[in-house]
Amino acid sequence: MNARDSILGAVRQHLGRTTGAAVPAPPPVPLLGSLDLDAGARLKQFGERLTAVGGHLHLGLDDGGLDAVQQLLARYAPKSIARSDAPTVSLLRLHPSLRTLGWLEPDATRDELFSADLGVTAAQWAIAETGTLVLDMAQERHRLASLLPPVHIALLPHARILANLGEALKTIGRPLPPTITFVTGPSRTADIELQLVVGVHGPRELHVVVV
Amino acid sequence: MRVSLFVTCLVDQCWPSIGLAAAKLLEHTGCEVITDRDQTCCGQPFCNSGYPRLAEPLAKKVIDAFERSGAEALIAPSGSCAAQVHHYPGLFAAEPAWLERAERLAARTFELSQFLVQRGMQKAPGSFVGRVAWHDACHGLRDLGVRDEPRALLRTVAGLELVEIAAAEACCGFGGTFAVKLPELSVAIADHKIDQVERAAVDVLASGDASCLLHLRGRLERRGLPVRTMHLAELLAHGLYEDR
Amino acid sequence: MAEHLPMEQFPANARAALNDGPQRQALRAATNLFDERRATALATAPDWQSWRETARAVKDHTLLHLDHYLEQFERNAIARGAHVHWATDAADAVRILLDLARAAGKGPVVKSKSMTTEEVRLNEAFEHAGIEAVETDLGEWIQQLAGEVPFHIVVPAIHKSRGQIAKLFAEKVGTAPDADAKTLTAAAREKLRVKFAQAGLGISGANFAIAETGSLLILENEGNVRLTTSVVRVHAALVGIEKMLPRVADLDVFLRLLPRSGTGQALTTYQSLLTGPKTASGDEGPDELHVVLLDNGRSRMLAQEITRQSLACIRCGACLNVCPVYQQVGGHAYGSVYPGPIGAVVTPQLVPLARAAQLPFASTLCGACRDVCPVKIDIPALLLHLRQQVREGSVAVPAAQGRFFERLTMRLAAFVMQRPRLYRFATALARLLDRFAGPLLHRLPPLSKWRQGRTVPRLGKRDFHTLWRERGRK
Numbered sequence: 009m010n011a012r013d014s015i016l017g018a019v020r021q022h023l024g025r026t027t028g029a030a031v032p033a034p035p036p037v038p039l040l041g042s043l044d045l046d047a048g049a050r051l052k053q054f055g056e057r058l059t060a061v062g063g064h065l066h067l068g069l070d071d072g073g074l075d076a077v078q079q080l081l082a083r084y085a086p087k088s089i090a091r092s093d094a095p096t097v098s099l100l101r102l103h104p105s106l107r108t109l110g111w112l113e114p115d116a117t118r119d120e121l122f123s124a125d126l127g128v129t130a131a132q133w134a135i136a137e138t139g140t141l142v143l144d145m146a147q148e149r150h151r152l153a154s155l156l157p158p159v160h161i162a163l164l165p166h167a168r169i170l171a172n173l174g175e176a177l178k179t180i181g182r183p184l185p186p187t188i189t190f191v192t193g194p195s196r197t198a199d200i201e202l203q204l205v206v207g208v209h210g211p212r213e214l215h216v217v218v219v
Numbered sequence: 220m221r222v223s224l225f226v227t228c229l230v231d232q233c234w235p236s237i238g239l240a241a242a243k244l245l246e247h248t249g250c251e252v253i254t255d256r257d258q259t260c261c262g263q264p265f266c267n268s269g270y271p272r273l274a275e276p277l278a279k280k281v282i283d284a285f286e287r288s289g290a291e292a293l294i295a296p297s298g299s300c301a302a303q304v305h306h307y308p309g310l311f312a313a314e315p316a317w318l319e320r321a322e323r324l325a326a327r328t329f330e331l332s333q334f335l336v337q338r339g340m341q342k343a344p345g346s347f348v349g350r351v352a353w354h355d356a357c358h359g360l361r362d363l364g365v366r367d368e369p370r371a372l373l374r375t376v377a378g379l380e381l382v383e384i385a386a387a388e389a390c391c392g393f394g395g396t397f398a399v400k401l402p403e404l405s406v407a408i409a410d411h412k413i414d415q416v417e418r419a420a421v422d423v424l425a426s427g428d429a430s431c432l433l434h435l436r437g438r439l440e441r442r443g444l445p446v447r448t449m450h451l452a453e454l455l456a457h458g459l460y461e462d463r
Numbered sequence: 464m465a466e467h468l469p470m471e472q473f474p475a476n477a478r479a480a481l482n483d484g485p486q487r488q489a490l491r492a493a494t495n496l497f498d499e500r501r502a503t504a505l506a507t508a509p510d511w512q513s514w515r516e517t518a519r520a521v522k523d524h525t526l527l528h529l530d531h532y533l534e535q536f537e538r539n540a541i542a543r544g545a546h547v548h549w550a551t552d553a554a555d556a557v558r559i560l561l562d563l564a565r566a567a568g569k570g571p572v573v574k575s576k577s578m579t580t581e582e583v584r585l586n587e588a589f590e591h592a593g594i595e596a597v598e599t600d601l602g603e604w605i606q607q608l609a610g611e612v613p614f615h616i617v618v619p620a621i622h623k624s625r626g627q628i629a630k631l632f633a634e635k636v637g638t639a640p641d642a643d644a645k646t647l648t649a650a651a652r653e654k655l656r657v658k659f660a661q662a663g664l665g666i667s668g669a670n671f672a673i674a675e676t677g678s679l680l681i682l683e684n685e686g687n688v689r690l691t692t693s694v695v696r697v698h699a700a701l702v703g704i705e706k707m708l709p710r711v712a713d714l715d716v717f718l719r720l721l722p723r724s725g726t727g728q729a730l731t732t733y734q735s736l737l738t739g740p741k742t743a744s745g746d747e748g749p750d751e752l753h754v755v756l757l758d759n760g761r762s763r764m765l766a767q768e769i770t771r772q773s774l775a776c777i778r779c780g781a782c783l784n785v786c787p788v789y790q791q792v793g794g795h796a797y798g799s800v801y802p803g804p805i806g807a808v809v810t811p812q813l814v815p816l817a818r819a820a821q822l823p824f825a826s827t828l829c830g831a832c833r834d835v836c837p838v839k840i841d842i843p844a845l846l847l848h849l850r851q852q853v854r855e856g857s858v859a860v861p862a863a864q865g866r867f868f869e870r871l872t873m874r875l876a877a878f879v880m881q882r883p884r885l886y887r888f889a890t891a892l893a894r895l896l897d898r899f900a901g902p903l904l905h906r907l908p909p910l911s912k913w914r915q916g917r918t919v920p921r922l923g924k925r926d927f928h929t930l931w932r933e934r935g936r937k
Contacts, residue, residue: 020530131553187737197602199620231928251717358830407481451812
């Protein structure tokens with residue numbers, strides 16, 4: 009008997025059942041957060057929660073985030089910038105003031121991505137309740153640009169701020185893409201004497217520009 | 220109302236004044252208090268040490284005795300013993316007749332302070348001048364939900380200042396046979412609480428369970444700290460009964 | 464190779480742990496902090512009790528129909544291009560993962576935190592096979608460098624001071640001898656990135672497996688899980704069969720409970736919801752995704768309702784932080800992958816009871832663990848169940864010195880307690896002995912054990928019933 013049959017057989021035996029029994033529906037999990045917030049309140053809550061976990065919020069509703077991104081790039085002066093293939097990112101990258109910077113291609117090599125100083129991506133959704141970004145890799149190639157460089161700038165469409173996790177889980181398209189990543193602030197650890205150190209394997213800084 | 224006082228083996232043998240004080244308090248609320256000389260043990264040590272079968276006959280005796288006593292309630296000056304009686308139904312899952320009787324008894328069994336509050340005691344009759352820290356005994360706290368009643372009653376004792384320590388709800392480390400099988404650990408757990416008691420500069424450490432108190436007293440004395448240990452009943456009835 | 468202390472020797476292990484002052488301090492600081500953070504997080508979660516109920520109900524249902532959900536998971540995972548393997552025991556799991564490591568070619572294996580891989584002693588197997596396997600979670604890497612097993616489920620190296628870690632890193636990593644936490648972490652990032660870049664295989668665990676979609680959900684704060692599962696060509700996840708959840712929607716309640724219970728966070732920094740390997744050559748992510756479903760004694764726990772709840776555990780660590788025993792001795796004393804209250808009930812079910820017989824007694828039965836468990840596991844009831852199995856059960860437990868004596872004493876005590884007249888005689892005798900030979904008796908067990916650190920209570924001159932009668936009462 010192979011391991012699969014052995015395990016399933018053991019499970020059934022210990023549960024005292026045979027195969028083929030009809031399975032009742034699982035208990036319902038109701039939507040657990042509140043949906044009462046309007047768009048303005050959601051943006052406000054998202055900003056508060058993002059800041060509380062060490063992220064930074066910038067508003068770029070009028071100019072597609074251009075001004076905010078210009079200032080951030082001036083501040084960090086990255087030599088090489090990783091980017092996703094999101095149209096909003098491409099638009100910014102082509103702006104005259106930013107065009108000459110060290111942008112990598114969306115399909116940069118792994119080595120290039122490993123040594124990039126900063127990454128710019130979009131985000132598909134956000135969750136107000138927790139200050140979380142939701143990155144759907146079926147809609148944008150950004151898995152490594154948002155992870156490998158020490159600084160991550162995410163362009164978030166303001167209409168995509170959902171109220172809570174339950175809503176986000178419902179909103180994510182089916183079939184699920186190979187990866188959905190939830191990002192709540194910069195990477196962190198307290199493994200050494202419980203001292204909080206920000207910036208471990210993932211980015212050390214997270215900037216969300218709402219567009 | 221006739222109530223049967225479940226003295227508990229520990230109080231009977233090591234700390235009888237707790238029983239006298241408890242009886243005094245029950246009478247103060249207008250109860251007729253009876254005791255049963257044939258009472259021995261609720262069976263908890265056997266259940267907790269992995270010998271529930273040895274506890275079964277003891278449980279049956281307790282159920283029998285209560286039914287014969289004509290009392291309407293069984294009151295224990297011990298959260299853990301009262302909780303043990305509440306667990307009697309679990310011993311008789313395979314004996315429906317006993318199960319029913321056990322459930323009836325459990326529904327009528329109370330820890331002392333819970334019952335006093337139920338009976339409407341608003342002001343404890345005793346008086347005691349001193350600073351008192353309270354220790355929540357685990358079974359009373361977590362199995363029976365005894366938390367507010369002792370504190371509320373202690374606050375009404377004339378002259379008594381109730382002091383809350385951060386580790387009030389932390390286990391004292393007694394744990395039944397744990398106390399003698401893992402003695403260093405048992406003492407280390409007590410020290411965590413006693414350190415806070417020491418810093419609180421209280422006169423008395425009080426609790427609703429004699430087992431916790433004997434263990435804590437043992438450690439306080441060994442550490443040479445001048446903190447007395449007293450049972451809730453002794454404080455609530457202080458001055459009203461003769462000790463020994 | 465890191466070895467656990469022998470779990471049969473919990474009393475001796477505990478004594479040794481109590482004598483380690485710095486470790487006790489670090490442990491106290493950690494457990495206090497996490498417990499406080501948990502309490503703060505709960506203050507903003509007024510629906511906490513109903514979340515617990517919901518989560519437990521979902522787990523109960525899933526476990527009762529585990530075969531159905533395992534099959535559904537397998538079907539959906541395979542449909543999305545994942546490989547699903549089944550491992551009946553540790554040896555199976557190790558064999559499968561070794562094969563994958565060899566097939567992945569040269570280059571190290573990178574591991575993100577997985578208690579299940581510790582359970583099957585994967586690192587040891589890799590070492591024997593001459594395959595380099597590197598832990599990438601900072602705390603796990605520290606322990607790996609030190610040649611030790613983890614000390615705490617969530618913060619594996621919490622018992623070490625920064626100074627101790629700095630010394631370790633100076634020796635093994637080349638940092639300055641008194642580097643601060645930031646420098647040490649930066650050094651870890653730098654060194655481990657090289658491993659990520661070179662690795663051919665990444666091994667992770669999973670916090671939850673979703674049957675409806677064949678997905679895995681993994682939580683973390685550091686980013687090493689994201690790296691392990693997206694930068695490396697082959698990703699293998701070792702997942703206990705009890706990790707199944709029916710639906711994606713179930714994650715709403717579990718992701719509210721787990722981070723708050725473990726570290727007091729509303730959410731950890733990253734959650735990765737993974738469904739199959741990458742689909743187009745230009746995509747990012749692993750070329751191959753392997754899910755290894757592990758039994759290793761879990762299916763046996765399904766047999767009884769009381770033991771089945773052990774499988775509801777979501778490995779948050781809250782019970783550890785609140786346990787008076789764990790707070791004093793830490794994780795190593797239990798000699799098991801799973802320490803603390805949940806470890807004391809799960810370990811005797813995963814390994815032969817005879818070997819783990821001390822663990823159910825490593826508890827005062829205070830019940831604090833039951834109060835904090837996000838899925839309402841009644842750990843004290845399980846402890847009592849296991850104690851009974853050890854004492855009254857048919858499993859042959861090796862007779863340690865004193866065990867026969869204890870059984871005899873218990874039977875004798877029960878005999879006496881059932882006979883009131885005999886009880887009165889025995890206690891009168893005891894009072895006499897206490898009065899005239901007390902100090903001598905105090906030097907014999909069990910009173911001699913009590914006497915370690917405490918004065919021994921004396922028996923009253925008269926028992927309660929005598930005093931009662933003296934007062935003319937019935």
